[in-house]
Amino acid sequence: MAKKIGVLFGMENTFPGALVERINGMEIDGITAEFVQVGGVEMAKPCPYAVIVDRISHDVPFYRSYLKNAAMTGTAVINNPFWWSADDKFFNYCLAEKLGVAVPRTALIPHKFYPPMTNAQSFRNLEYPLDWEGIFEYVKFPAFLKPHDGGGWRDVFHVHNPEDFFHAYDQTRDLCMTLQAAVNFKEYFRCYVVGQEEVRIMAYDPRRPHAERYVLEPQVYPKGLLARVEKDALTLCRALGYDLNTVEFAVEDGVPYAIDFMNPAPDADRVSVGEENFQWIVDKVARLAVKKAKTAGKAMEGLRWSNFLGGETPKKNVPKKASAKKVATKKAAK
Numbered sequence: 001m002a003k004k005i006g007v008l009f010g011m012e013n014t015f016p017g018a019l020v021e022r023i024n025g026m027e028i029d030g031i032t033a034e035f036v037q038v039g040g041v042e043m044a045k046p047c048p049y050a051v052i053v054d055r056i057s058h059d060v061p062f063y064r065s066y067l068k069n070a071a072m073t074g075t076a077v078i079n080n081p082f083w084w085s086a087d088d089k090f091f092n093y094c095l096a097e098k099l100g101v102a103v104p105r106t107a108l109i110p111h112k113f114y115p116p117m118t119n120a121q122s123f124r125n126l127e128y129p130l131d132w133e134g135i136f137e138y139v140k141f142p143a144f145l146k147p148h149d150g151g152g153w154r155d156v157f158h159v160h161n162p163e164d165f166f167h168a169y170d171q172t173r174d175l176c177m178t179l180q181a182a183v184n185f186k187e188y189f190r191c192y193v194v195g196q197e198e199v200r201i202m203a204y205d206p207r208r209p210h211a212e213r214y215v216l217e218p219q220v221y222p223k224g225l226l227a228r229v230e231k232d233a234l235t236l237c238r239a240l241g242y243d244l245n246t247v248e249f250a251v252e253d254g255v256p257y258a259i260d261f262m263n264p265a266p267d268a269d270r271v272s273v274g275e276e277n278f279q280w281i282v283d284k285v286a287r288l289a290v291k292k293a294k295t296a297g298k299a300m301e302g303l304r305w306s307n308f309l310g311g312e313t314p315k316k317n318v319p320k321k322a323s324a325k326k327v328a329t330k331k332a333a334k
Contacts (some may be wrong), residue, residue, distance in 0.1 A: 003050035006036035008063060010056035015268040015282065018156050020285040021055065031293050042260050046073040050296035053078045053267045058151075060231070076292040078243045078285070079264040087240065088149040089176050089262050095159070099239055101232045102257045104181040104250075105139050108148060112134045115174045125153075135179065136162060142182040147175050151263065153206075180265050183257045186252035187221060189229055192266065192277070193237040193245050194284040195291075199230045202277055204248070214274050222254055236261050244285060 005023055006041045009016040016035065023033035036052060047070040054077055056065035067081040126144040145168050155175060159166035165179070168289055190204035203215035233247040236258060246266035249256035268285075270278040 002030050002032070003294055003296065005031065005033040005051045005053070006049035007033065007053045008036040008056055008067070008302070010059065012055060012269065014270040014278070016055065017287055018270070018278070019289075023289060024266060026286065028289065028290060031290055033289070038063075038327065039068055041069060044069065044073060045114040046070075047075055049052055050293045051076045052226045053285065053289055054081065057081060058084065058265060059300050061220050065140050074296065076296045078289065078292070079245070080241055080243075083241055084264050087262055089146075089260070090148045092236075092240070092262050093178075093180075096236060096258050096261075101235055102255050104183055104257050104259060106178050107133070107135050107139050109145070109169070109177040109179055111174050111176055112172045113174045114182060114233050126232065132162070136165070139179050139181050141165075144180050144182055145161075145169065145172070145177055146180065149262070150175070171197050180259070183250035183252045183259065185252050185257075187219075187225070187251040187256075189249045189251070189256070191233045192281055192284070193233050193242070193247060194240065194244055194248045194281070195288045196234065196238045196241075198284050199233055200284075201226055201229055201233075202273075214272065215273055215275065225251065225254065226242065232256060232258060232319055233261075243288060290293045 007019055015220060020033040020035065023031070029049075034161075036049065038047070041047075049070065052067060052070060052075055054063070054067055057067055064081055064085060067077050068085075071077045071081055090106065090108050091300075093103045093106045107146075110123075110130070114120075114122065140156065140158045141162075141164075143160055143165075147155050150156075155172060157164075157171075159165045159168050159179075169177070188204050188206065190202045192200040192202070194199075194200075203217075203219050204213055205215055206213060219316045229249050230247070236247055237245050242264050244264060244266065245261060246263040248260040248263075249259060250259050251257070267273060268278065268281045275282070
């Protein structure tokens, strides 16, 4: 029986087309790829795709609900739309702490302004006034004020003292924010993790202009640093259950601190990530989608929330021991 792999996307121009072309270029009997086409969705009706690679549902609620129905009726969705809907970055930091992965001190901060359809009575359980002094003493400055579930470096503020904080906080509208200790990093990595098995460690510099952040010059790193980054990236993605993610590490005094690892539709644009990284991610996601297509067809297993966390996947889906592929130009110091 022929099986189709669908790519669901928005404003991206390079990755979706390259992914479809790569899958079809593999010429696997009975498996083809195309851009998803969807209209009105009948409840509990299976969709025509064995696998859907989701690049846009975080911005489009209609797509997210469509994918949940598709997953429940047998489509393998990359990434799991149920857990992605529930996840947030503050939870990620808490989970990392429990897993033994280094994370900066982070505090959850209430909304500055009331969210829609709420008022003062909605917050009768909220301590007032907040113990700002205690929060600042715990996190310490400098720090970053950023949304608890945001992305793309939107609404992120670098604050150096209480005055900076309150000036930034006043601009956060009704967003729920986190205050996170800044890492005075020497090295910084952005890691693709695919299928909870494959890792691509990329040198990255968030201080550069966006189009120049992926560092392509050869680098030398302390012994063991890349191995720990690989291990921690896999630990986080396996616990969260993401099949496609990026994990960012800021390294201070030899310790890689995980500062962002809720990126289930990570940047994969040819221009921004560079040709080598682009070809790697296209190839790995293509192979993952084909692998899932070969076994797709049954209703998604383990839809209970408890099975989404802690890496408690069914035994037949437990990933094999990973063999991470490092960027060739980046060699660890001996």
